[in-house]
Amino acid sequence: xxxxxxxxxxxxxxxxxxxxxxxxxxxxxxxxxxxxxxxxxxxxxxxxxxxxxxxxxxxxxxxxxxxxxxxxxxxxxxxxxxxxxxxxxxxxxxxxxxxxxxxxxxxxxxxxxxxxxxxxxxxxxxxxxxxxxxxxxxxxxxxxxxxxxxxxxxxxxxxxxxxxxxxxxxxxxxxxxxxxxxxxxxxxxxxxxxxxxxxxxxxxxxxxxxxxxxxxxxx
Amino acid sequence: xxxxxxxxxxxxxxxxxxxxxxxxxxxxxxxxxxxxxxxxxxxxxxxxxxxxxxxxxxxxxxxxxxxxxxxxxxxxxxxxxxxxxxxxxxxxxxxxxxxxxxxxxxxxxxxxxxxxxxxxxxxxxxxxxxxxxxxxxxxxxxxxxxxxxxxxxxxxxxxxxxxxxxxxxxxxxxxxxxxxxxxxxxxxxxxxxxxxxxxxxxxxxxxxxxxxxxxxxxx
DNA sequence: ATGTAGCCTGTCTAGTTAGTCAAGAACTTA
DNA sequence: TAAGTTCTTGACTAACTAGACAGGCTACAT
Numbered sequence: 001x002x003x004x005x006x007x008x009x010x011x012x013x014x015x016x017x018x019x020x021x022x023x024x025x026x027x028x029x030x031x032x033x034x035x036x037x038x039x040x041x042x043x044x045x046x047x048x049x050x051x052x053x054x055x056x057x058x059x060x061x062x063x064x065x066x067x068x069x070x071x072x073x074x075x076x077x078x079x080x081x082x083x084x085x086x087x088x089x090x091x092x093x094x095x096x097x098x099x100x101x102x103x104x105x106x107x108x109x110x111x112x113x114x115x116x117x118x119x120x121x122x123x124x125x126x127x128x129x130x131x132x133x134x135x136x137x138x139x140x141x142x143x144x145x146x147x148x149x150x151x152x153x154x155x156x157x158x159x160x161x162x163x164x165x166x167x168x169x170x171x172x173x174x175x176x177x178x179x180x181x182x183x184x185x186x187x188x189x190x191x192x193x194x195x196x197x198x199x200x201x202x203x204x205x206x207x208x209x210x211x212x213x214x215x216x217x218x219x
Numbered sequence: 220x221x222x223x224x225x226x227x228x229x230x231x232x233x234x235x236x237x238x239x240x241x242x243x244x245x246x247x248x249x250x251x252x253x254x255x256x257x258x259x260x261x262x263x264x265x266x267x268x269x270x271x272x273x274x275x276x277x278x279x280x281x282x283x284x285x286x287x288x289x290x291x292x293x294x295x296x297x298x299x300x301x302x303x304x305x306x307x308x309x310x311x312x313x314x315x316x317x318x319x320x321x322x323x324x325x326x327x328x329x330x331x332x333x334x335x336x337x338x339x340x341x342x343x344x345x346x347x348x349x350x351x352x353x354x355x356x357x358x359x360x361x362x363x364x365x366x367x368x369x370x371x372x373x374x375x376x377x378x379x380x381x382x383x384x385x386x387x388x389x390x391x392x393x394x395x396x397x398x399x400x401x402x403x404x405x406x407x408x409x410x411x412x413x414x415x416x417x418x419x420x421x422x423x424x425x426x427x428x429x430x431x432x433x434x435x436x437x438x
Numbered sequence: 439a440t441g442t443a444g445c446c447t448g449t450c451t452a453g454t455t456a457g458t459c460a461a462g463a464a465c466t467t468a
Numbered sequence: 469t470a471a472g473t474t475c476t477t478g479a480c481t482a483a484c485t486a487g488a489c490a491g492g493c494t495a496c497a498t
Contacts, residue, residue: 038345043261058447118344126257126336127403143408163425174393184346188354189362206382212392212435214299286482
């Protein structure tokens, strides 16, 4: 009894120090992501996070010292996933494939990790007080390379002239992240039912097609 | 001296009780919109709002009683503007004009009232605890009529088959509101400079063109 | 087995915050 | 001008919160 508890502490076999820290940090990060997504940095309390993680509040402070530090760790951990998706944009020569894969990857992220997207959304809406440097360095650099990809496609007449390439990029971000950030609204307007996996795959394809057409490509 | 103070209290001529209440409520609503946009409901303090409004904290409570009530009033006041823009969608028969005007109106709102958009974004991200009823009644009804407009355009072959009409609607919302909600990010990626009015007009046109093309219309 | 380093947690505290209240100021009306 | 109403505001309070900390516990090396 109690041997096959998955994702929980086993009371039978002792855990190594290393795995204890690793596991607890992950549990806390995951719980914090959820709570921060719902209430923002200031609106979240360490008690809420502790309850979500099913740990005493002191543990949160033991592992992450301060709420702000935990918040930054959550943002960083999300960024890792985002950057992976971002890479797909520059691994394809042809705009059709690049857009298809990038939009698909962003939609998948919205589905799999909606809380992460929400935490970032909150952070940006609040004026990115903690992530300004990331935005103006890492993100800016990636966006610049993206913009020049798009511009080269325009020059080669592979897509129509979209004007400022940022506009296209914003449309892609905004639309894909909408399914994470505003999932509650999407649910209500879907007659109160959360999108099923197959419904979501449909929407993903529709979004890809809309965006492909928006740059003059036939899906 | 002090007679021509615009938008501020004159110390010379006494104000009528009626205008005092009206003016102060507006000042507080405006200040609250700004503060709530930045910090969310829980993250904002009545002291911050009071400071923004340049009034003692007690005045906030005198006029709006509780923070939650003030928050609801802010949301309601934004909704009025949103619904006005929403109306434009159904006043045009032709999809090209309907989309052009609706997207234009939403972009203008993002420019003129970015804080309002942010407050709503925060509210939806948090699961719309205060505005659930508005979403599932007023908004749902409007969206349904929009969706049938779009579907009829598809049936009449005026636009391409976009699949679920909601997807198109979400793309329009997400993209236009991006310029309000993520204005800070937009600024950073615009080399740290806020978009000028004429730059914004350019982007507005680009967004309109992207969306028109996405449904198979030639801008 | 025994020491030590790291894990765990209940309790405490200093600081913050929403909302109250009472007393006074300003406008209104008769 | 005098009474009545509404506006204004500093001071206060009860509730909450981030974080500190001491003392106990557990793994692990020697």
